[in-house]
Amino acid sequence: MAKINLLLLFGGVSTEHEVSRVSAASVMSRLDRDKYNLLPVGILKSGQWFLHGDDDFDAISDGRWEKSKGNLPAFLSPSRGDGLIVFGTEKVAKIPVDCVFPVLHGANGEDGTMQGLFEVAGIPYVGSGIGASANAMDKSVTKVLVEPYQVEQADYMLVQKQEFEREPQKIVEAAEAKFSYPVFVKPSSSGSSVGVSKAKDREGLHSALCDAFRYDGKALIEEMIEGQEIEVAVLGNGEPIASVPGEIVPSREFYSYEAKYIDNSSGLFIPARIPEETSQIVRQKALDVYRALSCRGLARVDFFVRKSDGKAIFNEINTIPGFTSISMYPKLFEATGISYGELLDRLIGLAMENQ
Ligand SMILES: Nc1ncnc2c1ncn2[C@@H]1O[C@H](COP(=O)(O)OP(=O)(O)O)[C@@H](O)[C@H]1O
Numbered sequence: 424m425a426k427i428n429l430l431l432l433f434g435g436v437s438t439e440h441e442v443s444r445v446s447a448a449s450v451m452s453r454l455d456r457d458k459y460n461l462l463p464v465g466i467l468k469s470g471q472w473f474l475h476g477d478d479d480f481d482a483i484s485d486g487r488w489e490k491s492k493g494n495l496p497a498f499l500s501p502s503r504g505d506g507l508i509v510f511g512t513e514k515v516a517k518i519p520v521d522c523v524f525p526v527l528h529g530a531n532g533e534d535g536t537m538q539g540l541f542e543v544a545g546i547p548y549v550g551s552g553i554g555a556s557a558n559a560m561d562k563s564v565t566k567v568l569v570e571p572y573q574v575e576q577a578d579y580m581l582v583q584k585q586e587f588e589r590e591p592q593k594i595v596e597a598a599e600a601k602f603s604y605p606v607f608v609k610p611s612s613s614g615s616s617v618g619v620s621k622a623k624d625r626e627g628l629h630s631a632l633c634d635a636f637r638y639d640g641k642a643l644i645e646e647m648i649e650g651q652e653i654e655v656a657v658l659g660n661g662e663p664i665a666s667v668p669g670e671i672v673p674s675r676e677f678y679s680y681e682a683k684y685i686d687n688s689s690g691l692f693i694p695a696r697i698p699e700e701t702s703q704i705v706r707q708k709a710l711d712v713y714r715a716l717s718c719r720g721l722a723r724v725d726f727f728v729r730k731s732d733g734k735a736i737f738n739e740i741n742t743i744p745g746f747t748s749i750s751m752y753p754k755l756f757e758a759t760g761i762s763y764g765e766l767l768d769r770l771i772g773l774a775m776e777n778q
């Protein structure tokens with residue numbers, strides 16, 4: 424079989440740039456080079472694209488790749504048939520691209536923007552399309568799309584930035600009438616817990632909203648769900664499959680950015696410590712959410728299993744979940760019988776299906 428020219432994108436103009444680099448280094452180290460010609464293209468935080476000439480995973484992981492002498496300016500052409508345009512020292516080359524793997528998290532990668540470029544270019548890509556990506560990125564939209572299904576979610580209030588800036592007191596009072604403290608506050612479109620806080624009183628709520636609005640014009644105030652944090656990995660297009668559920672035990676008060684990436688001491692249990700019956704329910708609900716959003720390829724669907732009644736409460740969905748070797752998504756499928764390498768092959772196969 425002919426080798427597949429795989430364009431792997433990493434970095435990006437996103438608050439999750441660093442996480443993307445670690446995910447990408449991990450994916451690159453596991454891709455079978457007998458099957459794929461790898462074209463790693465890094466996107467700086469300032470937005471410029473470079474084809475990275477070296478195969479140094481550590482340099483991608485820690486950001487040193489940016490200084491590499493082998494980097495060449497490059498971009499994916501929207502003009503069909505062009506592929507990757509690479510600016511060499513003497514000439515401009517066009518490299519055909521069979522498939523794109525956007526190992527990008529958050530804005531400008533996981534939110535439909537990049538997917539629009541792939542669609543225009545007519546190149547198959549790993550993961551969900553424009554609509555599903557955009558809808559999954561915006562938590563307020565996800566909530567509405569999931570509502571018609573039998574999937575319980577935390578009670579919430581949507582706040583617009585202008586509304587808050589005009590009458591902050593009114594927002595705080597409305598939240599206090601609806602919820603009792605503590606509440607969770609989060610930007611509607613964010614990830615990796617950036618801008619997420621637990622507010623314990625009026626002052627905390629005010630500053631949590633100010634913080635959330637640094638990242639998005641919409642914020643959610645949510646009732647706090649006390650319970651276990653449970654995650655399910657989903658894989659597939661028309662007939663998706665759900666992994667065994669896993670459980671996160673945050674090292675801090677909640678699963679904050681620090682607990683995710685700095686502490687390295689959050690607990691991880693695979694399978695999750697929940698009854699078999701709950702596990703089946705969570706897997707089914709993960710598939711329901713995946714279908715409600717019309718996802719393709721992959722997603723990680725996150726829940727709480729509430730302490731008081733053992734019910735599964737849907738929290739959020741990620742269409743390009745973390746992909747480091749210690750990330751939940753690959754680990755959950757490993758525990759379900761699909762190795763990391765096979766998972767990558769399947770994802771690329773799913774991307775190229777029906778093209
Ligand atoms: N309603 C809630 N009740 C309890 N904890 C929450 C709630 N919402 C968020 N959290 C905590 O905050 C973390 C990050 O919030 P999440 O909605 O998953 O945003 P992100 O997309 O940034 O991961 C969760 O993993 C959880 O620890």
Ligand SMILES: [Mg+2]
Pocket residue numbers: 615616725739
């Ligand atoms: Mg989350």
